[in-house]
Amino acid sequence: MMNTNLQDYSHKRYNILTGEWVLVSPHRAKRPWQGQNEAIANENRPLYDPSCYLCAGNTRINGENNPDYKDVFVFTNDFAALQKDSPKFSVNEGLLRAESEQGICKVICFSPDHSKSLADMAVADIHKVVSTWQKEYLTLGSNEMINYVQIFENKGAVMGCSNPHPHGQIWSQSTLPNEVYKKNEHQKAYYKNNNRSLLEDYLKQELKADERILYQNDSFVVLTPFWAVWPFETMIIPKKHHRHIAEISEEESLGFADAISKITRAYDHLFQCSFPYSSGIHQAPTNNDLNSHWHWHMSFYPPLLRSASVKKFMVGYEMFGSPQRDITAEQAADRLRELIVL
């Protein structure tokens, strides 16, 4: 049983993957739940939108035509943040430092159906998305220039997503981005000292405690991490120590699709809305190292706090100090667990 002080008094929790702390203030959330569960009028989107640049058959801004795709469709981002052919250079002038960065950015349409999100899709169709992620990780990763592949989704206008068509992105680049760099260092140190994966051991402890587990199938666990920052943040972790998404079996990838389906549906039920979030997969770099310390996982960072219309802002103390939350990871887990439909 966990120390009850964690549910009563201000404290900070350590993120074993990044080495950062989150301030938790459970006393502020002691008041009974006042979340408004009013149903937000779900915008009824059409199956096809002639003005959507991701719908099948439509013309994108750069003049290319999308094919008449039937399930998943991937293309190179027309407005990529990273350039494939940028020259290699570095700037070292006194205290001013810069490095060139090369990369390839792709867009992945999850479905031709403009009205759907992952939460509305059948597990078999989410499985096709998973297979595409695996393929892209391997293909992009095999490129000599690419040392890291970041798969992510921004869902909802509140997350800055400019198009409601179900889609995600894959940015691949020559160096490790900040979050991955931190996780790489912490997993490497743990593996060196214990000869086991950090998340494998964390998962064992979480399954034993059974306080933050939302759902599990044969291959995956969905949980609220002990150090969650966002009010309803969750993680999907493979039970077996795999370094990256392409290492899992066909059966496991179906289990992954099932886990994604379960958590995204629970999210939609939480505030009766198409739940916004940023989700992403962190996995082994595609450099030439063995990367045995890596245990890949997917995280969901949703911005909503109390209802579909109350957003959590990272401002003030959180900008200048540390992230802070009121409801504890355990309270969030209790609410989400009830909404998992088996």
Ligand SMILES: [Zn+2]
């Ligand atoms: Zn569309």
